[in-house]
Amino acid sequence: MTTKILFASNKLGDITNEQLQQMLNQHNLGELISAIKTDNGAMGQTMFVHSSKGEFVLKGNPLFPGQFEEEQFFVNNISKCIDVTVPTPYFIGTTNSLFGWSYAIMPRLKGKHLNDIEVADKLMSEDKKQIAESMANTLMQFHSWRVDVCGEFDPNTNSLKEFEEGYTRWLYDRIIYWVEDARKYSEITLDDMKWVENVLQQALNAFDQFNTPTFVMGDFKPGNFLIHDVEGDWKISGVFDFTNAYFGDPLADLIKIITMYIDYDELDEAKHFLKIYIAKTDKKEGIIQRLKVHMLMQRTLDWGCAKAIGAVTWDMNMSFSVWAEHYLKTLEDIIRGIE
Structure with a gap:
């Protein structure tokens, strides 16, 4: 689905x-x-x-x-x-x-998009931190919806369908599938593949210990929520588009926001976002390893899409593993910086 x-x-x-x-x-x-x-x-x-x-x-x-x-x-x-x-x-x-x-x-929900010019142009540092906090709190609300197994909603049976081979196998197979798909449109070397396999292997134990599946929106990004200013306090006023939702590791929902912060070099806001979220997380074991795998998943999709449609915005000579490693390393540095 x-x-x-x-x-x-x-x-x-x-x-x-x-x-x-x-x-x-x-x-x-x-x-x-x-x-x-x-x-x-x-x-x-x-x-x-x-x-x-x-x-x-x-x-x-x-x-x-x-x-x-x-x-x-x-x-x-x-x-x-x-x-x-x-x-x-x-x-x-x-x-x-x-x-x-x-x-x-x-x-139609009320509010403005975060990237609307009339909003973005007037946001100060404190405003951005308020929005980061609101995003973290919204995700914590979403992730309070817990279920017994990882899977997706099946509209044919009107019930939750568990991933047949388990969550870890489903996620890892998905990443490898999209890496292979990206090879149709770009050069993915043997060294790149070895790097991907190493990232997955290092996180295997963290995912094997994961046993608290929650609702995952699957596409939490500025284009899918609205914000408003209530007496100088910026908050999310509504969220929409649940086409990619499923039940699994809630950390997957953090990745598009972290990627946005890295791309805009807003690392202080990224730290604040993660600090608020992680502080309210029950189980903190394996967070870095799991987040790195989810970041790898998103980087794989973004690389393949950009290469396929000719929308590359980075050095064309950069290898996939070098390009993606920058995001994984920056993500790790951000988390280390708030521990």
Whole structure:
């Protein structure tokens, strides 16, 4: 399901006002005022819809069967047991006849993106630390949802499906798969492969001892949450897009934020983010090793994607292992700096 779908794009195509009004009628959401496709929506799947009853987000043309049912499951459960604002109620269309594909519609959350110019330009150092703290606290809220086994939600059975060969094998196989995939678009040498295998081997014991699976959003990044300023205090006002969610090691959710901080050379903010999160973590054993493997996973995906679409922003002559090692080493230095 979601853990197997990483690179895909189903666009909405042309949508008429008549179709949108029919959709609003089906869910008693008022009269259409305006609609516009989002600039940074989930792979071209989203549109803002403004009606007489409020502002909504239309998400359509799913990447895989059951995408919206799966996301609805996570949204509904989070809204009931976790203190994080998510887009609920999350309605799913009962038929494909209206647009030619299935869809979901949900309330548009309030707030601004962290990378919006009008926000980014006025953030001071203290503001950035407030946001880092809010991100850490939001993730701790998410990770308070604990389950018995690592796996993913299966919309066909409406239940949690355990990873057949265990979490460690699932994660390690996934990394090797995407390293092999990256070899189609770039040079991955034997030395690179040995380096990857060494990183995985060094963390094997830490993962074998991991036994507290939690909800993992799978795509926690600035594009998927909104922030607002409440009397000088910056906080996350809402989180959305749970297409990549599953149950496993919660540390995986920290990686995209840490990567952002490293790329922007905001290491003090990275330390603050990790310090807040780790201080509230029950079990601290093996954190560095596990985080390094999750960073390796993300670096593998980012390397392969950049090479495939010609969007490389680093030295073209740099090997994969040298490039990725920089992030793993910086991550380790950040953690050592707060211990």
